[in-house]
Amino acid sequence: METDVIVIGAGGGGYPGAFRLARSGYKVVIIDPKGELGGNCLFSGCIPSKTVREIAQMVWRNNRILKSNLKPDFSVIQDHKDRVQEIRYMQHREELKEFRDNIELIRGKAKLIDNKTVEVEIENGIIEVKGRYLIIATGSEPVKPKFPGSEFAITSDDLYGYRTPLRRLPDDITIVGGGYIALETATILKALGYNVRLLVRSDKVLKGFESELVNTLLPLLGLEIMYNSPILEIKKIGEQEFEVFYSDGKGNKKSLKTGLVMLATGRKPVLPEGAGGILALDSKGHISVNDSMKTNLPNVFATGDVNGKAPYFHAAVRMSIAAAYNIMSNSTPMDYVDFKSIPVTIFTIPPASYVGIMPSEAERMGISFIEASYELKNDPMAQIYDEMGGVLKLYFERGSLRLIGAWIVGVHAGFVINELGQAVAHGLTARDLAEFADQHPTTNELIAYTARKVL
Ligand code: ADP
Numbered sequence: 164m165e166t167d168v169i170v171i172g173a174g175g176g177g178y179p180g181a182f183r184l185a186r187s188g189y190k191v192v193i194i195d196p197k198g199e200l201g202g203n204c205l206f207s208g209c210i211p212s213k214t215v216r217e218i219a220q221m222v223w224r225n226n227r228i229l230k231s232n233l234k235p236d237f238s239v240i241q242d243h244k245d246r247v248q249e250i251r252y253m254q255h256r257e258e259l260k261e262f263r264d265n266i267e268l269i270r271g272k273a274k275l276i277d278n279k280t281v282e283v284e285i286e287n288g289i290i291e292v293k294g295r296y297l298i299i300a301t302g303s304e305p306v307k308p309k310f311p312g313s314e315f316a317i318t319s320d321d322l323y324g325y326r327t328p329l330r331r332l333p334d335d336i337t338i339v340g341g342g343y344i345a346l347e348t349a350t351i352l353k354a355l356g357y358n359v360r361l362l363v364r365s366d367k368v369l370k371g372f373e374s375e376l377v378n379t380l381l382p383l384l385g386l387e388i389m390y391n392s393p394i395l396e397i398k399k400i401g402e403q404e405f406e407v408f409y410s411d412g413k414g415n416k417k418s419l420k421t422g423l424v425m426l427a428t429g430r431k432p433v434l435p436e437g438a439g440g441i442l443a444l445d446s447k448g449h450i451s452v453n454d455s456m457k458t459n460l461p462n463v464f465a466t467g468d469v470n471g472k473a474p475y476f477h478a479a480v481r482m483s484i485a486a487a488y489n490i491m492s493n494s495t496p497m498d499y500v501d502f503k504s505i506p507v508t509i510f511t512i513p514p515a516s517y518v519g520i521m522p523s524e525a526e527r528m529g530i531s532f533i534e535a536s537y538e539l540k541n542d543p544m545a546q547i548y549d550e551m552g553g554v555l556k557l558y559f560e561r562g563s564l565r566l567i568g569a570w571i572v573g574v575h576a577g578f579v580i581n582e583l584g585q586a587v588a589h590g591l592t593a594r595d596l597a598e599f600a601d602q603h604p605t606t607n608e609l610i611a612y613t614a615r616k617v618l
Contacts, residue, residue, distance in 0.1 A: 166192045168490060169281050169294035171273040171435050174202015175479030176300030176467020180487035182258070185265035187491060192292050194283050198270030200255035202467075203302050203320075204476040205248060211323035212344075213510060214244040216351050220512050223354035228549060234356035238330035248325045275437030278460045296462045296490045299438060299450060300483065303430040303468035312397030315405055316424040319344055333403045333422025334358055339394050340427035341368035343509045348427060349386050350512040360387040360419075362394055362409055369509065373521040375556075379572045380515045383552040392417075397424055432469045447471060455496035456486040462494060478505045504588035506580040513550055516580035519568030519587040522558060531561040535593075535616040539573040543604035550574045555609045557583075557593075559617055564593040575606040582607055593617045 168184055170177045173195035181191045197206060204210060218240050222233055259268060269292075271285040281292045305318040316339070321329050336352055338345050341363035353359045361368070368388060369377045381388075391412030398406045400420070408418045432449045443451045443459040449471030456464045464486035467479030481500055488498035508516040525532050539545040539553035553573020560567050569583040586596060596614035601607040 164192070164290060164292045166190045166267075166292060166294045168192075168296045168298065169194065169273075169292055170298045170300060171195075171281065172202060172300035172302055172467070172469070173197065173200045173268065174300060174302050174467060175204055175476040176302070176469065176483045177202065177298065178255075178483070179480045180298055180300075180466065180483035180485075180490075181266055182262060183484055183487035184490060185262045189265065189490075191266045192294065193266060193268045194271055194273040194281070194292070195268070196270065196272045198268065199252050200259065200268070201251060202300075203304070204479075205251055205255075205325075207320040207324040207327075209476050210251060211244045211248055211325070212319065212347065212351075214247045215240055215323065216347065216510055216512065218243065219351040219354040222356075223512055224548060237332050237355070240355075241327065241330050244323070245326055273435050275435050275441065278441060278463050281435075296494075297464065298483070298486050298490075299435065299442075299458075299463065299465045299469060300467045300479065301433045301435055301469050303432050303474060305426070306429045306431050307426055308428055310394065310396060312399070312405075313426070315397045315399055316426045318426050319348065322348065322425060332357060335420075335422045336360075336425065337362060337407055337419070337421040337423070338425045338427055340429070341365070341370070341388070342427060342429060343369065343372075343511075345427035346384065346386070347510050348425065350384050353386065354512050360389060360421075362392045362407070363388055363390050364393040366390045372509070372515075373517060373523060373570060375522070376515055376517060376570045376572060379554050380509070380511065380513075383513055383572065384511055394424075430468070430474065432471060434469065445471060454499040454502070455489050456482050456500065457489065457494065457496065464489065472500075473502055473505055473507075475505070475507060478502070481505065501588060504584055506584040508577040508580060510577065513553060513573050514576040515570070515572040516576040517568070517570035518580055518584045519566070520558070521568055521570070525558065525567065530567065532558045532567060533561055533564075533617050534558055535613045537609045537613040537616075539571075539606070539609070542574070542606050542609055544606045545574045547604070548574055555579070555613055557596075557610070557613050557617075559593050559614075564617065565590050566592065566596065571606075571609075573606075579606050579610065582610060586610075 167189040168191045170181045170193045178200045271283040274282045335358045339362045349359045392409045396408040403422045411417045450465035452465050452470045466482035468474045485498040489496045506518040536556045540551035545551045555571045558568040566586045593614040
C-alpha cells in the first residue's frame with residue numbers, strides 16, 4: 164500500500180495534521196490500535212478526567228453554597244463520563260466520513276522499517292505501508308514503578324479509561340505522586356467526598372511550575388500531603404483494604420491503611436518499534452525535534468507527547484498542524500511552534516494556569532519586566548462562587564510594555580489564560596489589554612483592570 168503521508172497515532176498530535184493535509188489533497192493513512200480518533204486524551208486522559216472534574220466541582224459548589232451534603236454514586240459519574248467519550252468517538256467517526264476520499268484509518272500497531280516504510284500489525288496479519296512522509300504521534304503512558312505489591316495499585320488510566328471496570332471507590336484513597344495529575348485527581352476525589360492523601364517522594368509538589376504560583380495554589384486545595392515519604396510496598400490485607408509502607412524521610416519504615424492506591428508517578432514516551440534505531444532521541448527517550456517538528460530525518464516529523472516538548476493535547480494539535488504545513492512545503496519549514504504562547508492549566512479545584520515567560524525565567528534570561536497583580540477576592544465571579552482565594556499576575560517587558568507572561572490561580576483560570584495566551588502570542592501590550600472591554604461579569608475583566616495598573 165502506498166500513500167503520501169503515514170500518521171502513526173490518532174491522538175491530538177496525529178489527526179489534526181492529517182485533516183489539514185487531506186484538505187489540501189494529500190493521501191493520508193492513519194494507524195492506531197484503538198481504531199478510533201482521539202488518542203489517549205479521549206480514551207483515558209483529558210476528556211474523561213475533566214468530565215469527572217466538572218461534576219466534582221458542581222458537587223463541591225453545591226455542597227458549599229446550598230449547604231447540602233451530596234455524595235454522588237461514583238458509577239453514575241462514570242456512566243456520564245463514558246457517554247461523553249462515546250459522543251466524541253461518534254463525532255470523530257463523522258469527521259472521518261468527510262475525508263473518506265483522502266484518509267484511511269487502519270486499526271493496528273505500527274512498526275518502523277525505515278523512514279518511508281511502516282509495517283502494521285492488524286487483527287489478521289501484517290500489512291506494509293509506504294509513504295513519502297511520516298508523522299509519529301504515538302503519545303505517552305503512565306510510568307508504573309515496580310516495588311513489592313505495585314501490581315495492587317492503579318493508574319489514572321484505570322480511573323478514567325473508557326468503560327473502565329472501576330465504577331465504585333472506597334472511602335479512603337492514597338495517591339502516590341506530586342505532579343499535576345496527582346493533584347488534580349486528589350482534589351477531584353476530595354470534592355466528591357472521599358478521604359484522600361498524597362504520598363510525595365520529595366519535599367515539593369508541582370516541580371517545574373513557578374514557585375509563587377504553586378505557593379498561591381496549595382493553601383486553596385486543602386490537601387493532606389505527606390512529603391518526603393517514598394512508597395516502599397503495598398500489602399493486600401482485605402477485599403478492598405491495603406497496607407501501604409513508606410519511608411518517613413528519617414529512614415523509618417511506616418505504614419498506613421487505605422482502600423485504593425493510585426500511582427501518578429509521571430508519564431513516559433511511547434515509541435513505535437524501530438523508531439529508536441533510526442531517530443535521534445533525547446536523554447529521556449523522547450524523539451528529538453526542532454520547533455518545526457522535524458526529526459533528524461527530513462521526511463519524518465514527531466508531534467505531541469512523544470517529543471516531550473509540551474505534554475498537552477492543545478499543544479499536540481498545534482504541533483500536528485505545524486508538521487502538516489511543513490510537509491506541504493516539502494520539509495522546508497514554513498511553520499514553527501511558539502511553545503511560549505501555549506497556555507498550561509493545572510485542573511485542580513480550584514485551578515491554576517500560566518502562559519509565557521515566568522519571572523524566574525525572565526530573570527535568568529536578563530529580561531527586565533514590570534509586574535502587576537490583582538486579587539481574585541475583588542472579582543465578581545469569585546464572589547458569586549464564593550471562591551475568593553487566588554491571584555492574577557501579569558508580567559510586561561519594561562519599555563515596550565509587551566505582555567511576556569501571566570499566571571492566574573482561582574476561579575475560571577483555564578478560561579482567562581486563553582486570552583492571555585493570545586496576547587503573548589501576538590505581542591499585545593499593557594495598553595492593548597487595558598483598552599479591551601472584556602464582558603462583565605467574567606473573570607477575564609481582571610486582565611484590563613490589572614493592565615491599567617502599569618499605565
Ligand atoms: P498525543 O496527544 O501526544 O498525540 P496520545 O497519547 O493522545 O498522543 O495518543 C497517542 C496514540 O498513539 C494512542 O491512541 C496510541 O494508541 C497510539 N499508538 C501508540 N503506539 C502506536 C503504534 N506503535 N502504532 C500505532 N499507534 C500507536
